Amino acid sequence: MMPHAVVELSYLLAAVLFIVGLKKLNSPATARQGNRLSGLGMLIAIVITLFDRQIVSYQVIVAGIVVGTALGLWMARTVKMTAMPQMVALLNGFGGAASLLVGGAEFLRSELVGSSVPLMNGIAIQLALLIGAVTFTGSLVAFAKLQELLTGRPITFPGLQVVNALGFLVVIALSAYQLMTAEALLWPFYAVVGVSLLLGVFLVLPIGGADMPVVIALLNSYSGIAAAMTGFVINNHVLMIAGAMVGSSGIILSQLMCKAMNRSLTNVLFGAFGGTTAVASGRTAEGLTVKSIAPEDAALQLAYARSVIVVPGYGMAVAQAQHAVRELAEQIEKRGGEVKYAIHPVAGRMPGHMNVLLAESNVPYDKLYDMDDINPEFDRADVALVIGANDVVNPAARNDPASPIYGMPILDVDHAKSIIVLKRSMNPGFAGIENDLFYNPKTSMLFGDAKASITKLVAEVKAV
Amino acid sequence: MMPHAVVELSYLLAAVLFIVGLKKLNSPATARQGNRLSGLGMLIAIVITLFDRQIVSYQVIVAGIVVGTALGLWMARTVKMTAMPQMVALLNGFGGAASLLVGGAEFLRSELVGSSVPLMNGIAIQLALLIGAVTFTGSLVAFAKLQELLTGRPITFPGLQVVNALGFLVVIALSAYQLMTAEALLWPFYAVVGVSLLLGVFLVLPIGGADMPVVIALLNSYSGIAAAMTGFVINNHVLMIAGAMVGSSGIILSQLMCKAMNRSLTNVLFGAFGGTTAVASGRTAEGLTVKSIAPEDAALQLAYARSVIVVPGYGMAVAQAQHAVRELAEQIEKRGGEVKYAIHPVAGRMPGHMNVLLAESNVPYDKLYDMDDINPEFDRADVALVIGANDVVNPAARNDPASPIYGMPILDVDHAKSIIVLKRSMNPGFAGIENDLFYNPKTSMLFGDAKASITKLVAEVKAV
Amino acid sequence: MINIVIFTLATFLGFELIHRVPPTLHTPLMSGANAISGITIVGALVVAGGGHGWISTVIGFLAIVFAMFNVAGGYAVTDRMLEMFKRDKAA
Amino acid sequence: MINIVIFTLATFLGFELIHRVPPTLHTPLMSGANAISGITIVGALVVAGGGHGWISTVIGFLAIVFAMFNVAGGYAVTDRMLEMFKRDKAA
Ligand SMILES: NC(=O)c1ccc[n+]([C@@H]2O[C@H](COP(=O)([O-])OP(=O)(O)OC[C@H]3O[C@@H](n4cnc5c(N)ncnc54)[C@H](OP(=O)(O)O)[C@@H]3O)[C@@H](O)[C@H]2O)c1
């Protein structure tokens, strides 16, 4: 046992380190240091807990820490950068599971000992169970969809949302009963946990694979709130502070994504978006022609361009083409051309996805431009090189009020003097709609896997 | 008495309203609403306190509220916009006085009743006394300097800072003694209050009049901290939250000002800056000639300019020329010219001073540009019209390493095609140094009171 | 102890909020923040109304007057300033 | 009750802090925030080490494994990502 004030101040220090850590995330130059400070805060919180609490069985704890840390580090080391969405989903699920377990253990303890819990704590326990469980199974389903263990299509059946609503009501009712009754009952507890676990599954199943990032951000928020609830239960403010901050982070990110897609959160969660493929929008592509281009010709254009804007999308991640892209850019720059990257807020499958991939391939972050900053520059660009991006460059978002993506802000690639699009086919992207850009007279299509195409382009540019 | 939860939630609501209010201050469009929400929070806090606490003597309270409110509103209605720095100093001082009195009353009560106070509360009381007292008298001195009841020159004597340091040590020692002793003693209390009051006076006296804004921001910060301390004393978290936020606000503002003046806070507080007048800097004005211009000629230039940038400074406030300036701008705009305002962060005598004055004369805030935004535009400006600004346009800050203002960021008026400077004489501004700008071949001086000169200009431009 | 936690959080929050106030609004920010620091009125009310004898009452009365001056004057003058800030009607 | 105050303040503070993270860092932000939510490890330690019988210990063990996975994996993967972000050497 340590003096109370020392313990409290250490927890406060941990909380302050989390705050400072998040603050430093506001610039790529300080972000890494921020993350490490935040990690230091976590270490302090763990160490002080071990010293302070009457820990009797160190063996179990040490074993748990070793196993968990080893697995976590191993995953973190080996995961591919393109698989980051899955990784976050998994981490998230495990955080939720931990909160669920802590809530459950606290419940069982109080129930078995028969000690009467204050109402506030009782409520916090029930919330930790519900939110922790939903986060756990919801994240696992999201993981399965992203890892393609499950289909990316929405899995739904009529009345599913009604079932979900009922399940939610059941949980609330049972929790309330549990809180009100004086008896030591276990069945409502098991029921609450069980139904909550199912809820997590059924809430995420009907959501399309490409909407998973929004779901993950939201679940991230939940896992923070669940952690805060366990903080209420064990009356520890560092959990409340950290949990609440994570809670707001997830909400902000999901709102941001929804705004960038011009859809409401309700539509994402309950709209079963992405179910249909290639819905013909009002204006179809009939009668229009597509101009295909050979790698040699595309390479010529790039070699002589003074200003090239690269527009990466989900296809670059699929093809793992980021390294090849950097090589191509270097070749163009060697010949005196200028290369910038235009990053749409929802390009790829999670916010900042493209940035991480390009950072991985050593593209300096000051060449990556946000949509609002780069859009005016397309007017001056000789070539816009669209690599596996589709929806985020679809002019229907501007022109076609009937389109499901109408109103979504897009990258103005069609303002460039010439447009080269790299994709494998004429298949649509996530939103499942035709893209007029491909029929634009200024556009040339370079068909094939993005990595293969770009590797060819690199060789050709070198040869020019 | 009201249920505890209701009271607590009401205080929390008040705190949230303060937070939201400050948040909305981040844009002129929402700022007014934000201030009103903040005021609503204050009202809630007051009302809930009246209901909750065992208030026995309502007469006194009502009387106090009526008197204070009436005086405050009367001041707020009648004060001139140019006198805003004084007003803030006065408000500040009264806030400090209130904290001092609350701390004192709590001390006397506990001492007379003989109840033993927890150490934390004891410390908080002593801090409330010290900080409250320093804020009170410090603000009054600042008020007197700004209102020119005292000279704006630093009033100092050798060893003053030593005396201050000693006084500070005495307060600390007495407070510590007070906290440690078991006896109910009154003399250390009176001594602490007395010495603290003197400290406030002697800390501010040696600071020059134009540095008062920094002092006021800092005292503002103190008054917040004093309020937070009384919160610790009466164990009310809305006081802690509100006080802490005000505390950070003042610190940020004073830092900002120091940065804009390229001086350290230490230099401002202990440097006795502004004592000497017209110190010849390394390079003097000898041998250089000044070109004076007649209002008619200046008016001609303005009438035919396509782009005019107005640079207001302290002199505009002194002359109360803001309304005339707006009229002049309207005349120029009527003739097809474009008028923008360049606002240096420390133009005038408090941050945002120029903005408030120009807002008063109905200049829309989207015509007011911050230094960094407007500086590149001087290259394209036909005329830079400098109205009572001096230090903030002194090129010595860029060129002359020997100058006391070297390194301070300035407005690049000398990049304009032509410069017209309105002031009464060749006297220096606050920093007391020569300004090479006035000897620039592109510069013409229009001597005279700014308001009179501009009124003439308006008439002349109309006549063109 | 928990009070220190609250104070710390509020300080950080204050920093973040104030950093986002544009220079144009710095004068109203000063007077507005000032008005908020008048929250010490709550303490003054507690002191004045507690019925702890006439000394407390007198001191409390003065504290109320000072604090209410700060509150009422601060909010009113800030409102007066902010009322003047107008966007360009033409724009 | 005071806990709700802390939770509220931290939520506001979180909003302000996260709003300032640039889009470029949104993926590391997600994983980093995730790692912070692993703070529930503190709860897991309390549960596992309290000696409240074998049920608590088993549950606690699992909770520790899950939470430590979240913490260690989250911080490590975030660090790995952030390490890659480099400014242009030429610039
Ligand atoms: N980033 C986020 O946070 C987020 C969150 C939620 C939803 N979304 C949604 O995800 C979509 C992202 O837009 P996006 O433009 O990046 O992607 P997209 O619209 O999904 O299109 C990706 C394109 O890449 C092509 N592609 C796939 N594999 C490829 C390969 N190996 N080589 C070359 N091309 C390949 C595909 O065409 P082919 O099959 O013809 O090759 C497809 O048209 C948006 O609809 C957005 O709303 C994003």
Ligand SMILES: NC(=O)c1ccc[n+]([C@@H]2O[C@H](COP(=O)([O-])OP(=O)(O)OC[C@H]3O[C@@H](n4cnc5c(N)ncnc54)[C@H](OP(=O)(O)O)[C@@H]3O)[C@@H](O)[C@H]2O)c1
């Ligand atoms: N804004 C802040 O928050 C703040 C805080 C601390 C310090 N300061 C300091 O204050 C100074 C502000 O710079 P500034 O350029 O605004 O002012 P300044 O350098 O003090 O110069 C003001 C000029 O206005 C002229 N003037 C005075 N009354 C006038 C009248 N009735 N008509 C016409 N002209 C008149 C004076 O010249 P004549 O006597 O020849 O007329 C004087 O040169 C800086 O040194 C800054 O560091 C500002």
